[in-house]
Amino acid sequence: MRRALRIRAVKKTRVVTPGGRTVFHFKLTKPAHVVCGMCGAKLNRAKLTPSQLKRLPKVQRRAERPLPHLCSRCMREEMKKMLR
Numbered sequence: 040m041r042r043a044l045r046i047r048a049v050k051k052t053r054v055v056t057p058g059g060r061t062v063f064h065f066k067l068t069k070p071a072h073v074v075c076g077m078c079g080a081k082l083n084r085a086k087l088t089p090s091q092l093k094r095l096p097k098v099q100r101r102a103e104r105p106l107p108h109l110c111s112r113c114m115r116e117e118m119k120k121m122l123r
């Protein structure tokens with residue numbers, strides 16, 4: 040097996056060819072949704088692989104507000120707790 044295919048991002052499936060040979064087919068998995076760290080809601084952000092994220096400027100990687108890893112609703116509640 041090629042070294043580049045030995046990663047978790049590549050899904051391996053076993054396929055039997057018409058000649059009866061068993062071969063492996065490789066498929067790159069798509070990046071998952073970015074979710075809120077508290078409630079698990081989907082964040083309004085593009086689904087990108089880490090290497091694609093690296094090519095973007097920092098301001099486009101996450102929200103430009105406090106607690107960018109949370110959704111806006113959870114962020115508001117956390118900010119209220121901080122102010123108390």
Ligand SMILES: [Zn+2]
Nearest residue numbers: 075078110113
């Ligand atoms: Zn949330």
